[in-house]
Structure formats: C-alpha cells, structure tokens
Amino acid sequence: MADKPIEGEKRVFMTGNEVVAWAALAAGAEIMYGYPITPQNEIMHYWTRLAPKYGRKFLQTEDEISAGFTTIGGVLAGRRAFTATSGPGNTLMQEPMSMAEMMRIPVVQVVTQRGGPSTATVIYSQQEVTMTCFGGNGEGARIVYSTSTHQELFDYTIKAFNTAWKYRFPTHILGDGYQSKMRESLTMYDPASRGIEMVPTEPYVAKGGVPGIDRDPNHLRNTYNTEDELYDVVMGIMSDWEKYAPEIAEYQEFDAEDAEVLIVAHGVVTRAVQAAVKELRAQGKKVGHFRPVTLRPLAEEQLRKRAENAKVVLVVESAYGQLCKIIANSLYGLTTPIKKVLKPGVGVTAEEVVEEVSKLL
Amino acid sequence: MVDLDLVEPFYTLRPLKRQLEETGIDVIAWETRETMGLGEAGSILKPEMKWSLKRETDVIMDIGYGVEGAKTLNLVEDALNNKDLKIFAVVNTSRPMTASVKDIVEYVSGLGKVDGLVNNTHLGDETDWEIVEEGAKIVTEAAKQLQIPVVYTAVDEKLRTAGKTTDSQGNPIKYLHRYMPRSFW
Numbered sequence: 001m002a003d004k005p006i007e008g009e010k011r012v013f014m015t016g017n018e019v020v021a022w023a024a025l026a027a028g029a030e031i032m033y034g035y036p037i038t039p040q041n042e043i044m045h046y047w048t049r050l051a052p053k054y055g056r057k058f059l060q061t062e063d064e065i066s067a068g069f070t071t072i073g074g075v076l077a078g079r080r081a082f083t084a085t086s087g088p089g090n091t092l093m094q095e096p097m098s099m100a101e102m103m104r105i106p107v108v109q110v111v112t113q114r115g116g117p118s119t120a121t122v123i124y125s126q127q128e129v130t131m132t133c134f135g136g137n138g139e140g141a142r143i144v145y146s147t148s149t150h151q152e153l154f155d156y157t158i159k160a161f162n163t164a165w166k167y168r169f170p171t172h173i174l175g176d177g178y179q180s181k182m183r184e185s186l187t188m189y190d191p192a193s194r195g196i197e198m199v200p201t202e203p204y205v206a207k208g209g210v211p212g213i214d215r216d217p218n219h220l221r222n223t224y225n226t227e228d229e230l231y232d233v234v235m236g237i238m239s240d241w242e243k244y245a246p247e248i249a250e251y252q253e254f255d256a257e258d259a260e261v262l263i264v265a266h267g268v269v270t271r272a273v274q275a276a277v278k279e280l281r282a283q284g285k286k287v288g289h290f291r292p293v294t295l296r297p298l299a300e301e302q303l304r305k306r307a308e309n310a311k312v313v314l315v316v317e318s319a320y321g322q323l324c325k326i327i328a329n330s331l332y333g334l335t336t337p338i339k340k341v342l343k344p345g346v347g348v349t350a351e352e353v354v355e356e357v358s359k360l361l
Numbered sequence: 362m363v364d365l366d367l368v369e370p371f372y373t374l375r376p377l378k379r380q381l382e383e384t385g386i387d388v389i390a391w392e393t394r395e396t397m398g399l400g401e402a403g404s405i406l407k408p409e410m411k412w413s414l415k416r417e418t419d420v421i422m423d424i425g426y427g428v429e430g431a432k433t434l435n436l437v438e439d440a441l442n443n444k445d446l447k448i449f450a451v452v453n454t455s456r457p458m459t460a461s462v463k464d465i466v467e468y469v470s471g472l473g474k475v476d477g478l479v480n481n482t483h484l485g486d487e488t489d490w491e492i493v494e495e496g497a498k499i500v501t502e503a504a505k506q507l508q509i510p511v512v513y514t515a516v517d518e519k520l521r522t523a524g525k526t527t528d529s530q531g532n533p534i535k536y537l538h539r540y541m542p543r544s545f546w
Contacts, residue, residue: 013455013484022457049458185455185484 005054009189016179019150020084020110021046022188023157028198029108030079031057033070037089038122039177040112044084064089068096071107075100076220078203080161084110086177088119090128090135097170098136102222104237105204106164106171110157113176113267115345124177125345126267129322132172133296139234141241143171143248144296146266150186153179156293158191165199167244174295176318178268178347245297252291253306255281259288261357262310262336264303264327266292269316269348276353287357295323300330307336312360316341316348363413364390365433366425367406376544389413406436414439414446431472447476449512452503454482454496465503477512478504480532486542488517494529501530 005025014022020043024032032051034044048058061067067083074081085093090111100107113128115121134140143163145156157173164171191198204220211217224230252270254277256262265273270291280287290306292298307313313336317323320342328338341348341356362381381388389409413420414437424433434440434448450469452459459465469475482496497514504511511532518536527533 010457011455011484011487012457012460013453014457018457046458183485185487188457 004190005050006188006190008193009187011185011187013183013185014150015042015181015183016150016153016175017042017112017181018046019153019186019188020157020173020175021050023154024082024161025050025054025056026154026188026191027158027161028080029056029082029161031059031074031081033059033061033067033074033081033083034085035061035064035067035089037064037086039114039124039180040084040086040089040110042180043110043112064092065095068093068107068109069099071109072096072100072103072105075105075107075201076204077206078201080165080198080201082108082110082161084112086112087114087116087122087128090131094131094135097142098138099222100170101136101138101141101237102233103220104168106161106168108157108160108164108171108173110173111175112180113174121345122177123345124318124347126176126269126318127320127322127344128174129266129295129317129319130325132174133326139238139241140296141169141237142296143167143169143294144174145172145250145293146174146295147179148266148268148270148291150179150184152293154186154188158196162196162199163248165201167240167248169241169244174267176268241297246301248294249297249299250293251299251302252293253302254289254291256288256290256306258286258309259306260286260311261288261314261360262306262312263287263289263314263316263353263357264292264323265289265316265348266295266323269318272348272350272353273316275350276357279350279354280357285357285361287361295326298326298330303327303330304334307331307334310336312336313338314341314357314360315339316353316356318343318346318348320344362386362388362390363410363420363422364388365410365422365437366430367433377540380540380543387418411436411438413437414443428471434473441474448474449477449479450475451479451481451515452496452500454480454499455484455492460499462499462503462506465500466506469503469507475507475509477510478507479512480514480528483515483517488520490520490522493520497528497530497532501532 032047051058059070061070064085071081071083111128111132113125115125116127133144147153147156160171160173207218209215254274263273273289277287277289290303315324315327324340378388378390389407424430440446452465454460459468478500480497480500482493484492493516501511513533513535514528515535515537518538521536
C-alpha cells in the first residue's frame, strides 16, 4: 500500500472535483459515503479510484438521505468521514444535517451547487446558500466555507475536517458546478509539511470501559420529551455557536477601506468582482469588495464597518437574493442602501459587474 | 470536428461552437437549444456523429476521458476497422492521475487501441518550458514502454520560441491557440 497520498508539495492542474478527492485524502479522511448526482460525481469517482491505494473506504448508499445518515454513523464510530452532493441531493440530506446540528456531530459535507429549484440544471448556480446555511428544522448551527478557486477547495476541504472536529458543528464546503468541472492549477500538499495538524477524531459510541465506572455514561439523543428540555439543549448549542462564531468567521477585502461602492459577493463570483474592482480602480473609481469566505458564521462586524462608510452596497450573486438576505440581515440598522445584481443559475462576468457599478457612479 | 465527449456533454465545446464554425470548421456538437428536454441524460449521439468517418475530409474527434470515454468509439460507424483513424491519448503530467510513467502506462493500456501519445503537459496560464519539457521526458518514456510514438508536444503559442520545432526528446512541437479560457469553466 502506498504511504502518504501527497509527499511535500506539488504543483498540479486538475478539476475541482478531483481537488476535493485529493484534499480529503490528504486530510486523512477515512471513509466517504455518497450517492451519484451531477456535478458532484467525480468527487466520488476519484475517491473510489484513489481510496483503496491508501486503505480508505467508500460506501454507495441508496439515496442521499442514507448518505447523510451513514456519514453520521461513520463519525459516531470515530471516523473522519465525509459526503458530497448537489441540488436535490442536498435537499434530501437536510434531515441528517439537522441531526448533526442537534447532536453536534462533526460531519463534513461538500456541496457542488447546481441550478434550482428542483432538478433544474446540472451545471452551475449559487442557489444552495439558504439550504446549506439554514436547511432543516434547526437554527443553522453549521459552518459554511464558500470557496472560489481550486487552491481554496484544497485548503478549505482540509480545514473543514479540523473545524468540524474542533468545534463539533457540521461543516460544509460550498462549491459549484463551475468549480467542479473547470481545470486550473494549484499546489497540493501534505498538511503536516505545512505544520497543519489534523484534529484527532474520537468515537461517540462503543467507547469501551463500563459506563458509570470507567467513564461517564454517554447519552446521545436527538429527541426530547418536553419543551423546556429542548429549550435548554438548543440554547446550549446556540450559546456555543455565538461564542465560537467570531473565531470561525473568515473574509477577504479588496480595496474596501475607502470604497464608496462596496460590492459583496461570494464563491466563484468573487473572481469576477475582484477583476472588476481592479479595472474600476484603474479608472480612478472608489470601488471595493467584501468577500465572505464563511457564509455561516458571517464576519458581521467587519462587514458592517465597511458598509457603514460606503455610499452604496452592491450584492452580486448567481441566485435571486439568497446571499442578499444574509447580508441585509447583518446590516440591519445601517442607512446605506443595498442594490442587487441577481442572476439565478447564471454565471457573472467582470464586464457585467463593471457595467452595473458604472450605473451607480 | 466532432464532439464525442459524452462523458461531459455539457461542459466542453458548447460555448465555443459558433466561434469555431466562424473559422470554417464544421463542428458536429449539440447546440444548447437542441438539447431542450434532454436534461441530465443529455448524452445522446447526433446522427452526424455516427457517420462522421464517412466524410471525405480530415475529421478530428474529441472523445471523453477514461475507459468510458474510449468506449464511445463503438458508436461510430466503421471506427474499429477504419485504417485511417488514428487514436491519440492526450496526456498532461501535471494531472496527478497521469503524473508518472507507471500511471500513464496503466491508464493508456486500459483504453484499448491507442496509436500514439500527445504530450500536453501544462499548468494553464502558469505553463513554462520547464513544465513542458519535464512532461516530455515522462511521456516519451511511457510511450517507449507502450511501444507507440509521441505524436507531438503541444505548447501554448505564448511560449513560441523562434526556431524551436522539437522538444528535448526530439518530439515535434505543435503550438496551440487556447480558446477554453473564454468559456466559464
């Protein structure tokens, strides 16, 4: 059997789906559970080709409900486990993701957004923001990294396992069909070679010893008999969520400090916005960009600081206001107007962003 | 030019079809509006694709990757007996699955009839001659073991060097104009 999947560092060129499979291997993921759906399929394909070489495992389930629940099962057994899905598959996975929220189970779910609602397109979209952040019948105690490059897909897939196991919240990589299918270069590395230590995993069940004698009893529940009991549990989860949110939240800024027009965009759309800001700045226009890397939790304080000083906030997304809802909520109380460029299921180019901003100036 | 990539039918030539046609190439591929209703199962063969080898002209077929991609040729009339049809495997050693001689030999051996290799080693916009030549070495050694030739080394025309017509391994160089960066993916 081969040793480490990646020794040291290597500059490579490949599709985003392939990147996720390699990153999960590099992160020491032990098992993937999944059910086929475009544009996620090649994550499974590459994983199943690579995993046996490194003693890792794969289970194809009968649907995404099972894929989500078996991922939870893997984690309960102490395995670094993950799943990947898209669109209607993500819809089906909301029940297990809710359970993971309730029981603080560190599952990692990779979402390659496709068009919606329903079956829609197999190609690209940013319409799974609301579902990935807030799906299910819970409060959205989930960590969501929205990536924009293959390098980030690699970095954040590794990071997701550590964030999940450190904070014990379900953690999501939010990509999209474009990122899945396009090819670009990145540096793959063995996390250890960069001093990244993988957070150790531990079983939730079958811990060994006699409960009550050798260790505390382990009572795992997602069902509560009374309202007050549930209230205490949910308030406990949300209190942890509030406590850790500031240290989990990540963002990037591009010329945001003195921006009169502050563009907010996430995921692959940030690439078009970054290019547009560069061009508009070259024209002497005071335009900047705030890019949330984590959509849950959001770097609210930092965003408010920039939005406060801007004359207008422009939200650009490949959805009909899913990001905008999150942004508007966190800017509540400010008087800066919010304008929108909403293109559900369609890509955004730098030229379009330049044109839209020019209308505002 | 025939888009036989049925592995990824919606992610390849589609955005560039018209642009290629404007240069005088007959492009046999689906137009977005023709795929209406095919949805996710849109990997369907156009009749023109099946008969493309009967054309009295040069025909280039782009088939999907891997064993499943190679099987697509079974659907083309006369593909298995046509003496003029040459099948080349395009290899980029910057892709981890085909990064070593051993992996390339294993991969190409699984594809069925392959007449030659193309060294297409690159890192997108970051490609330099060192990357191309490193790939040339690996691909040439793999070709030797497979007992097939390296047909050419493909190089972005941005790297064009006056007088340089072969790589360090003696394989001819073909300079390429890249259209794909104009599509979204």
